[in-house]
Amino acid sequence: MASILAVDDSASMRKMVSFTLKTAGYDVEEAEDGVDALEKAKVRTFDCIVTDVNMPNKDGITLIRDLRQLPQYKHVPMLMLTTESGMEKKMEGKEAGATGWMVKPFNPDQLLKTLLKVLG
């Protein structure tokens, strides 16, 4: 099953995302900010990254930009979770290399459906 790195500084959101994905059978690892995520992403190559945008130490957009620099992540789908429905942040994310986005709040079903867009 596809492996996913779930990045969020909020433990509750992270748990929700990771529990949902695990229940759906994905192999999920958690990271609590961009720095943590980048480190974990270097250890093994995930099939997909799901990251929050607003995080301490390293935000989600910078994380995506950094990951895209790595050869093994050139084409890996990366989704950002944002509360901002405005296009501005999304475009900033796109420019950094994000594949797509999900607008918070979302429920587990929405999360899984969105993932199916990029996985499988």
Add this chain to the structure above:
Amino acid sequence: MSIDMSQFHQVFFEECFEGLEAMESGLLSLDIGDIDSEVINTIFRAAHSIKGGSGTFGFTVVAEYTHIMETLLDEMRDGRRQVTKPAVDVLLGSVDCLREMLTSIQNEEDVNMSSVAKHQAALEIELNGKASGGDHAPAATHAAAPAPVAVHEEPEPEEEEIEEEQGWKIAFCPYLSLLKTGNDPVRLFRELSALGTLTSNVNIQDVPPFAELDPEECNISWELKLVTDATEAAVREIFSWVEEDCALELAPLAKPKKAKKPKAAPAPVVEAAPVPVVEAAPAPAAAKKAAPTESDPSKNAPKASSSIRVDTDKIDTLINMVGEVVITQSMLGLIGENFTMDKVGQLKRGLAQLERHTRDLQQSVMNIRMLPISFVFSRFPRLVHDISTKLNKKITLKLVGENTEVDKAVVELINDPLVHLIRNSLDHGIEMPAERLAAGKPEMGTIELKAYHRGGHIVIEIVDDGRGMDKSKLLAKAIEKGLVDESTIMSDKQILELIFMPGFSTAEQLTDISGRGVGMDVVRRNIQSLGGNIDIISELGKGSTIAIHLPLTLAILDGQSVAVGDETYIVPLVSIIESINITEKMLNKVAGKGETFKLRNEYLPIIRMREIFNVKSGAATKSNEGVIVVVEGQGALCGFLVDELLGQQQVVIKSLEANYRRVEGVSGATILGDGSVALILDVPGLVRLSVR
């Protein structure tokens, strides 16, 4: 798939309360006029997370409220709004309000909406210059528009009906860069085909010769035909992520005829989020309902459970230690299997190793209980801020050594005494600004709250640069209250300690800030019950320092075992200054004062353990034989006369009170290696006894 969201509520609440604390301390540290953008960012992030989480977990009231805060903070962050003192105060009020809301929700109680409405109005006034009225448009719509994933617009009742092939002709021409974001046309086509029948026509004329081909660029374009009754919006939605990376043209396959209403679009990418939408009713009313059914904290959801957050490093160390113990154990098992006398050396080594590992393991486990004192300290900036505003005093609070680690139990129990002491400093210690200026001091008073380790103790100090304590006033008061006799000659230290006597209060008038005369004696009792003690140093006009000494942990102590007759007692190692063999000429009997001995140039009282515990067993020592253990308790030195010093060891403290009853002079008991019980001496208690 149905996932029980209530399982995340506990984590969410904990996180929210942490976030609120971060916001609070951030707000308090904001220096009006010189704003640190990183601090604003932290505050913003906390509000942002609470908003995101509460939206996801269905706490609409909270989401709505935090949205307003977030908007305000966002403007501050971008420099579009000045950070003013009133704004900070409103935000602080909001932190309280949120905390209240979350606590109510956590306890499954109704949220006090009138208080929420009050704070919300204050926030809105700060934000817009006016409170949103009954229509409540800005807040409600914002918070209630939780733009679900891939906003699936309701299929607008386009009045169209197609003859045969209803659907869309799609010209999809990706830019070279489309693949760079991890998007893949194949996936888009898969989604499209979920909407209907898809036929594609690929155009490869732009593909360069193989030698020049860059596989990371997309050189292909497509003409797609999708037979579907999906709306244009639904189709465009699929391309929303690549909108900027391609040229996309959509045209209906056939000319629509005016006709009946279309069927609803077949499941688009994602359904609209079933997020509870607050009707655009006046906020309070709407929010009241929103104690959300979805979040109906399921029966098994734990209420405020007591949990502890542990650094993963500590857990790792612990696991390491356990591994070591397991290895040693299996090694010992091997030796025991076919034991012969020549393996004794090996056995001893193994046992020594086991001892070392057990000790390390014990330490690691104890470490888990250790929390930084910042858990307690972090709430004081707010307290000082609020109270000094109320008193019209100017006071800064400095925190030093917040990362000093103490036992969790200490963290929980030290809070109330500290609150009391700080309030005292605020109320009685620091003078009014005018008074300070007149005394040649800076207008701004300072209270320092320090924590550090010393020996086996943690020391917490509260230092203020206020007016200090007037000893003559203290003494006069004590005499007036009949607490001391006029003829008593007291040292400065003893006079200062008068404030710990029950019924003593120096405030000329009682205020609602600090005590009603029940204060300091209770504070001292609480601290003593933690095995600690409290000292005061004060200089009139310069300020006071109150120092609290507490044991690092309440569960284990390093002890010196001493023999008295056949009994073994444990003296806490931290209280021992030295031990000396006694000689005849050291002993003095002082009339009316009991026995003393001379240690260098000081006469110290002697407590004969044999007498005080009424030990009859064992060889009766002559009065001039034995060992004197010099201990310090209550700031005074004293000698315990025992028969013999045994070893030093770490002992696990068992409560005597819980298993038997309280015994004066004994703080607990422990079980020795041979299974017998040894009492742990309460040094300050014994010193007190001897003074009596």
